[in-house]
Amino acid sequence: MSALLFGSISTIADTSELQRESFNEAFAAHDLDWRWETDEYREMLRGNGGADRIAGYAADRGQDVDAAAVHATKSELFQQKLGRGGLTARPGVLESLRSAKQAGGKVALVTTTSPENVVALVQGVDELSLSDFDLVVDSSVVSTSKPDPAAYAYALQTLGEDAAEAVAVEDNVGGVESATAAGVTCLAFPNTNTAGHDFGAARVVDRLDPADLPTGLQA
Known part of the structure; x- marks a missing residue:
């Protein structure tokens, strides 16, 4: 076998761009002035874990962010995009x-x-x-x-x-x-x-x- x-x-x-869009929409929903552009996001994908990615980005900027909450919003937005079908x-x-x-x-x-x-x-x-x-x-x-x-x-x-x-x-x-x-x-x-x-x-x-x-x- x-x-x-x-x-x-x-x-x-290939849902990668939907993921990036969902991250950026989640940032806006949490009043974060962040935006992950394509080149920057591609470098981030060399590592795994969306919530860890958010936490690391916040730490690099010296910001106190609830990474789990932001990631939860991102996941909800991403699932909505997938749910549209096609x-x-x-x-x-x-x-x-x-x-x-x-x-x-x-x-x-x-x-x-x-x-x-x-x-x-x-x-x-x-x-x-x-x-x-x-x-x-x-x-x-x-x-x-x-x-x-x-x-x-x-x-x-x-x-x-x-x-x-x-x-x-x-x-x-x-x-x-x-x-x-x-x-x-x-x-x-x-x-x-x-x-x-x-x-x-x-x-x-x-x-x-x-x-x-x-x-x-x-x-």
Whole structure:
């Protein structure tokens, strides 16, 4: 048996710019005179964790900010954007997912975002449902964020899969580090705002192709 492990919601649909817009709208809602422009945000994405990103930014500016509250507002705004629907799956994602399932492999979403974000994503992408995944790992299951390998370790144990028989797809450096630390071969699939990052992955691709998956995941 083999497993295809999608490491974040932006490996399914590129939501990175929606995330940035939601951060900026949350800042305005909390009367913060902040605005994260594209280049600055791209640099921030070299690390993981939205609330930590807010806290670090506040500390650098010498401001006392309730990072958890700002992040909660950002998450609500982001989910509203996802809920409008019309999201398009990234190139080759649905084909690779179906190929893996048809070949008898297992498919999982292995993220440390909130379960609400996962549900909103799936509802926003046509031709996708939670039932397409054999397992969903989110922040309600694993509290330790990437690059810690805990999410992947949990997924492998729950699926009954060996790391050597799995392949992960990640769109950010911390995700690649998480998968690699768990012993899982990782394809880097950069999103709009992580393209150009130095991933250190087995391969960097601009689309998923079922033919590039391990034999056990090819229909």
